Amino acid sequence: MISFEGFTLLILLFILAPIIGAIALLFLFIFEKRIDLLENKNVKIELEKELQQALYNQLNQQIQPHFLFNTLNVILSLARLNRTKELVRALEVLSQFLKFKYKSTEPLISLAREIQYTEQYLEIQKLRFGHRLHITLECADDLLTASIPPFVLQTLVENAFKHGLERKMGDAVLQIHISRQADDVLLVVADNGSVDLAAFEHENGTDSEAEQPHEKSGHGLDNIRRRLHLCFGDHAQLQLESSSEGGTRVIVQWPCIFEHVDVR
Amino acid sequence: MTYLSFREYVLGAAKIGIGLGAVSILARWVTGNTIFGSPEALVKYGIFGGIGFALMGAVALCFFGLLGRRVRREFSEGMTIGDYLQGKLHPFGYWLMIILLLLTTIEAMFVQGMAGGVLLNILFGLPIPLGLLCFFVFSVLFAGIGGIRSIHRFAIVQIVITFAAAILIPVYFFIGKGVEHVYNGLRLYHPYLLVASNKEGLLFIVTGLLIGFGQVFSDQASWQRLYMMEEKKIVPTFLLSGLIFATVPLAFSSLIIIVIFTGGFDDIYSLMFDLVRKIDSMFLLVLFVLCSFGAIMSAFGAGLHSMISLMVNNVYQLFRPRATERQKIRTGYMLAIMIGAVSFGLTSYFKPTLLDLLFFFGIIYASLILPLIVIVWSRGKASNFILISAVVGQAAGYVSRAFVDPMKAIWIASFATAFFLVGYLSITWLWRRYFRTA
Numbered sequence: 001m002i003s004f005e006g007f008t009l010l011i012l013l014f015i016l017a018p019i020i021g022a023i024a025l026l027f028l029f030i031f032e033k034r035i036d037l038l039e040n041k042n043v044k045i046e047l048e049k050e051l052q053q054a055l056y057n058q059l060n061q062q063i064q065p066h067f068l069f070n071t072l073n074v075i076l077s078l079a080r081l082n083r084t085k086e087l088v089r090a091l092e093v094l095s096q097f098l099k100f101k102y103k104s105t106e107p108l109i110s111l112a113r114e115i116q117y118t119e120q121y122l123e124i125q126k127l128r129f130g131h132r133l134h135i136t137l138e139c140a141d142d143l144l145t146a147s148i149p150p151f152v153l154q155t156l157v158e159n160a161f162k163h164g165l166e167r168k169m170g171d172a173v174l175q176i177h178i179s180r181q182a183d184d185v186l187l188v189v190a191d192n193g194s195v196d197l198a199a200f201e202h203e204n205g206t207d208s209e210a211e212q213p214h215e216k217s218g219h220g221l222d223n224i225r226r227r228l229h230l231c232f233g234d235h236a237q238l239q240l241e242s243s244s245e246g247g248t249r250v251i252v253q254w255p256c257i258f259e260h261v262d263v264r
Numbered sequence: 265m266t267y268l269s270f271r272e273y274v275l276g277a278a279k280i281g282i283g284l285g286a287v288s289i290l291a292r293w294v295t296g297n298t299i300f301g302s303p304e305a306l307v308k309y310g311i312f313g314g315i316g317f318a319l320m321g322a323v324a325l326c327f328f329g330l331l332g333r334r335v336r337r338e339f340s341e342g343m344t345i346g347d348y349l350q351g352k353l354h355p356f357g358y359w360l361m362i363i364l365l366l367l368t369t370i371e372a373m374f375v376q377g378m379a380g381g382v383l384l385n386i387l388f389g390l391p392i393p394l395g396l397l398c399f400f401v402f403s404v405l406f407a408g409i410g411g412i413r414s415i416h417r418f419a420i421v422q423i424v425i426t427f428a429a430a431i432l433i434p435v436y437f438f439i440g441k442g443v444e445h446v447y448n449g450l451r452l453y454h455p456y457l458l459v460a461s462n463k464e465g466l467l468f469i470v471t472g473l474l475i476g477f478g479q480v481f482s483d484q485a486s487w488q489r490l491y492m493m494e495e496k497k498i499v500p501t502f503l504l505s506g507l508i509f510a511t512v513p514l515a516f517s518s519l520i521i522i523v524i525f526t527g528g529f530d531d532i533y534s535l536m537f538d539l540v541r542k543i544d545s546m547f548l549l550v551l552f553v554l555c556s557f558g559a560i561m562s563a564f565g566a567g568l569h570s571m572i573s574l575m576v577n578n579v580y581q582l583f584r585p586r587a588t589e590r591q592k593i594r595t596g597y598m599l600a601i602m603i604g605a606v607s608f609g610l611t612s613y614f615k616p617t618l619l620d621l622l623f624f625f626g627i628i629y630a631s632l633i634l635p636l637i638v639i640v641w642s643r644g645k646a647s648n649f650i651l652i653s654a655v656v657g658q659a660a661g662y663v664s665r666a667f668v669d670p671m672k673a674i675w676i677a678s679f680a681t682a683f684f685l686v687g688y689l690s691i692t693w694l695w696r697r698y699f700r701t702a
Contacts, residue, residue, distance in 0.1 A: 002311065002458045007447045010311060011438060014518035018430035021511035024504065028283040
């Protein structure tokens with residue numbers, strides 16, 4: 001036999017059950033659209049992230065042929081000059097360099113690695129320029145583990161040779177300075193080459209004509225700008241200026257992050 | 265109400281969300297049976313009979329969501345259960361299933377019609393045939409001619425009224441009378457209702473689950489609602505509908521306690537009459553009447569609409585494949601009038617009690633559960649033997665009614681189906697494994 005307490009509990013259940021049911025139904029009617037909206041927003045954000053990732057990967061891929069053609073031109077000029085010893089060394093360095101390039105798929109790498117690959121590229125240039133080339137590379141030890149999108153430094157160095165130092169008579173000076181500025185990393189690549197900013201910018205897709213997406217997609221500086229923007233949004237910037245002593249200075253600034261992060 | 269295509273008449277112009285989906289399912293399942301059957305179950309099988317009645321539909325609805333998700337994944341472009349079965353069954357099995365489905369829908373509509381007529385008689389003293397005629401004319405107009413748009417509009421109003429009645433009337437009574445008085449009255453006049461270890465009540469709960477599963481799994485209106493919503497919303501909608509549904513029969517079965525705690529009763533219909541007399545507030549009386557009519561009408565409407573959809577889409581269209589959308593809609597309207605007339609005839613002639621009817625057709629429902637599950641879970645076309653097992657079970661159930669009570673006949677029907685089905689599946693498995701590969 002059910003006791004009075006048990007009976008009271010059952011009656012309470014019978015009375016409360018439809019109240020709970022009605023509240024659940026009301027809740028669904030009021031909040032379902034909002035929940036759907038939030039869900040759709042999440043899907044949209046996910047899709048946008050995927051698109052950004054795809055775009056970033058595409059930009060990373062584009063920088064490789066840019067570098068490859070420039071290096072092959074360097075090697076070609078060594079061959080034309082019959083500098084066989086340097087040519088062999090250049091091919092060795094290129095081989096090591098390409099090994100990295102095709103292995104590297106991360107969206108951000110450490111500065112130490114980026115410097116290492118840039119040094120391999122510089123090795124090739126040293127073979128060409130010989131004692132005429134003076135390179136200074138300064139980087140604080142604590143910044144070696146900071147993250148950087150791959151091929152940023154290497155592309156800037158490559159551009160310094162292509163648009164400045166190649167045409168320079170006499171000593172060619174390249175200065176690379178990496179420092180910390182508040183929460184950012186500041187990278188300065190300066191050369192004493194001939195100043196031809198217009199050609200430099202055109203080549204690098206920063207003039208108005210080159211603003212067309214297809215036009216600029218293959219060019220170095222614009223590629224760096226877009227990758228930095230994808231990674232860090234408005235927190236990163238790239239400036240190009242002619243130095244008072246002659247030559248060009250490229251200044252890049254981006255937030256200092258010490259671990260590998262998913263750019264998405 | 266103008267529809268541009270028959271699909272729009274069946275499913276509506278756009279997919280519905282969880283909220284409207286749950287309301288639509290509740291409007292289909294909160295029926296005259298829920299309001300009048302649950303008090304009957306409580307009187308016959310004690311307090312736990314009322315709980316069992318609530319559980320039977322709720323659990324079945326929750327599980328139907330899982331089955332429904334698979335159905336939609338496998339065949340997403342359908343409109344009715346017939347569309348799905350056309351792809352899954354051979355012609356013989358398909359037509360057999362269509363006949364069984366039509367039988368179960370006629371039963372569902374018959375129950376609602378009967379409840380509607382009786383209610384009109386109790387409330388307004390209207391002669392039952394006249395009450396039935398009013399009920400069927402209105403139902404044919406709003407559901408058969410009005411289509412799904414009209415059904416959904418009516419469903420929202422009906423569910424609001426149902427919950428208002430299910431919340432306010434029990435609260436009003438139990439506060440007015442006091443739980444202790446009710447308990448003492450029950451102990452004095454109906455102590456058997458308070459027996460906790462009621463074996464028959466427990467058997468009713470389990471049998472109720474069996475019937476509930478069969479009813480929901482073979483219900484054309486529920487299958488139609490599967491196709492009305494997005495695939496990802498099917499499981500949450502049916503799960504929530506099941507949980508919310510359970511609350512309504514609980515509330516209505518508690519109402520009958522108020523009627524019987526002051527003395528005995530003659531039969532279940534007199535109980536309803538006593539309940540109406542006991543509601544002394546005009547507002548609550550109107551609410552109860554509206555709720556009862558709404559439940560009966562929406563369930564009848566959903567049954568009528570789904571039957572029209574099945575007959576036009578899966579019977580008429582097979583014989584007239586080139587029928588235009590307009591012709592299909594017009595045929596639907598004509599069928600609505602015909603089904604209304606047949607239902608009127610049936611309800612005027614037969615007078616069983618609700619539980620009698622539930623147990624009679626429970627045999628068909630119980631024997632359809634396993635075959636339907638096997639059909640949905642089998643890959644490719646399902647064999648005719650799967651459905652023949654349901655027919656064998658039904659035959660065994662109806663024959664056994666002559667020797668055992670109706671509740672046991674349902675168990676015999678489901679066991680016979682299960683035995684035949686498992687036997688067939690084992691033989692085909694052995695055949696595939698050992699003979700065909702050799």
